[in-house]
Amino acid sequence: MFKKAPACAPGLFDAENQTRKQDMSSLDRRDTLLALAVILIWGAHFAVIKAGVTQLGPFVSLTLRFGLTALAFAPFARWPGWPVFRRMAIVGVLMGVIHQGLLFAALGRLDSASVAVLMQSQTIFAVLMGWMILRERFGWRTALGLGVGALGLVVMLGVPDVAASLGGFALAMASSLVLSYAYIRMRQLSHVHGPTLIAVLNGVSFPFALLASFTLAAGDRGWAHAPAADWRIVGFVLAYQVGLVSFSHSLWQKLLARNEVARVTCYTLLMPPIAIAVGVIFMGTPLTRQLFEGAGLILAGLGIVVLRRVQKHRNAPLAAVE
Template structure:
């Protein structure tokens, strides 16, 4: 793998890790509904501009239902749930919960899609659940009112990503950029009624408005472009390492900019979750990095 590819992979992880920081900053003013409606709206406009520049026209015919469903389960619902959870949970906890998406995908695969439950998969699921338990069980967040609902919301958001993975594998193949662009408009249509029912709760500060702008343009629009470029240039499997890098940046940004405490339970819980995720996805990180460097 070229040094520039490694740099882009780290940049993508840093951007997606920063999304939880931005949510934590902006949600007190905007509320979950308005914040995430703004996020997907800005991302949809950004990708529309990119589509015009690249001369990639979005074809809606026969795909409206697909874009709406993908937008709901891969963006609108998980974004909203993470924003709700951000009222109580730290950016560190949110980023680690996000990394459990493959674990939830495996659970859904066993329960609903006849995926066999191997010993490796069972052990990975057990590690994932144990890691989340360590992460939140020793955190002061569990003492807050409604903390249980917040943890369930964060886990539910990750579960949505797992469900979206199963859906996209079975849905009609759509070009990746069109999927990203169309699903943002689908997510916007899903979230608009929520935003109308839940307007911003306070006048946002400059920092909170900037966090919303960063969420929509950088953490969603630009991140999608980076992701698909990496899949094209180095392949889908090496790009999967971003799953393991996001919590590193999520924890770091939370500690650096929000003063969040990084205790032993944060590090041990994150490591346990990521080990479980590696087992569930069948990824050997050693072999994966060897494959990446072999492409250099």
Template sequence: MNLKSILLALIVVFIWGVNFSVIKFGLEELPPILFSSLRFFIVAIPAIFFVPFPKTSVWNVLGVGLFLGVLKFSFLFIAMKADASAGISSLLLQAQVIFTIILSMIIFKEKVTIAQSIGMLIALIGFGFFFFTVDTNITLLGIVLILCASIFWSVSNIIMKQIKDVNLLHFMVWVSLIPPLPLFILSYFYESHEPLTLLLNSSVKTWASVAYTGYISTLVAFAIWGWLLKNYNSAVVTPFALAIPVVGIIGSNILLNEQLNHIETLGAILILSGLFISVLGNRIYKFVLRVEKRRV
């Protein structure tokens, strides 16, 4: 990757990492399901009138819209409303890496490398640490909700993995058309019968939060990410995502004054180490072998 592409990848990492703290700002005034529906609504409308339907099956759009838009973000936003801090949410959500590997084994019969097995084991031990720190920065319900969100995200990853040569920006615009209506209905019955009143009384900070998560985190970041994946091998691009929870934790500390206790810090280090080994371990091992052969 050239310097421009590296900088673009780091911009996406920054956008997605800070996004968790920005979500917290919006959830101060808006209920989580309404916030999530609004986030996708402003992405889809009016963009769908100018963006062509992606060259893929409508079922792929519906599937990702359901699992990513309706389920993943609803569970995540509900957890972040009162049961999980922004930093820990950004970290635990990365369990999607492990779930995606497991689903790929089951569905695509992919083989798991030794590095992936070791990495997943280390990460799972790290996740276990958070069960001993409930009611500090996260509750037991928050852990369950975020792990469910990561499972739904991994299902959408599997759907997107089967899609070939599709404009990711166009795809995300049309995916964003799926969640608003069911989420608005759920919000009306379970959160508030006066959603318009809530929206009209929302502050500039809340609307800025919605705009950031909709336009910046979804459209801009996914457009850049899609361009990177189109121009570079995914093995080069995807490791940058490992830095997202790091930015998320640092961002929540600066913007929200959130602090990890010692057990949570140890768990975070184990999770990040496990993810690093799962994603990069096999490549590092092969690189070391090549270096050793050259020396011989």
């Protein structure tokens, strides 16, 4: 499955790429277009996941995604050594099994637009975890941004689909919290070969998702319902996830290697508006006042946090969900 890697094999996350970073005030035109393309893929992914879980259920969908992605990237993977593999496996369980499982379950209960907005709470959790775990400090402006973002989450409780399923809200919050912690653990993997990381994260997650698909999924959520699914939709969803989403992660890491990280991650603020637009146009999501106000408050608050990172030139990446 793995090829033996030389000690300093170049890769998407390699330290050699870090030396090529440019201290620029903004991204050049090419990287700006690439960043927008990645965010468009990630923003639309919420609606794609929603389409998938309505056909197969969350755990069956995850099993297929993890298995196919691991198979697709295994031929390009390199054995990282046991110490690195163990760290990758921990991140895989956190990011793949727990975060993705909770996210897919939330999308089974809520509209894709609502989940996309709620998942931005990962930035709030990331800053608070950095303060509690890594002893990172932040000033009153960042605290103000966190407060405004938290107020937006409260407003989101009034969105019709969220108000009708507080369990879905709790699942989205739990998914966001786990993702934030996974990104803290992922800082230890900054020099890992890109395809290796994707192959291991998905390969480690696959058996857990498979087990859950047999033990936790029932009725129209399990494998028994698979023959009745619309496999044209399922095929599109899997192609989107295995191909586009995986490629976008590799592209994102190249952007982070070439540019100041804080300036690249600013573009993640465009994800909720894109997700809302895709949900309204393709999924029939109602654009309510509560959704508009909640998303506006969350983005305003997180905008303050991201702006402070840019001003401080802080290169610890904010978590990005896809």
